[in-house]
Amino acid sequence: MTTTTQLVGPRVIALAHYAGRAILETVLTRHGVTFQQSVTLRLAAVAEGPVGREELVDGVTGALKVEATEAHGVVDELIAARLLAQGEASGVRITDAGRRLHDRTSGETAPITARIYDGIPAEDLAVAGRVLSLITERADAELAALTK
Secondary structure, X not given: OOOOOOOOOHHHHHHHXXXXXXXXXXXXXXXXXXXXHHHHHHXXXXXXXXXXXXXXXXXXXXXXOOOHHHHHHHHHHHHHOOOEEEOOOOOEEEOHHHHHHHHHHXXXXXXXXXXXXXXXXXXXXXXXXXXXXXXXXXXXXXXXXXXX
């Protein structure tokens, strides 16, 4: 495989994002899950126990850049599908079915991700991580300024 060196910019970042997202959505579709549901389920899966509904919604809005009402809707979909459960005072927690689904989809995408990243030097990944984190931070600040 040959690659051409391109400067990182919006197009290169978008192409990489959408290529990876297409892979994930292909796997998710086989399991009847949307991308938004997957992001929400992951946040509940990595939490150390129940998480407050507002905290979960904040995580979804921060990750997906959607309105809180949309994130609440996704949480409601996952509760209706019995992948999440809403406790009285304990917050939202992932159910056993939700955990199995998260583990299955993660297990299916992990080897694909490994193949994609295979052979990329750790130093290059570290630089890319720093640059993309800085771009994300700056873009988040610009979005916050636009939505004030």
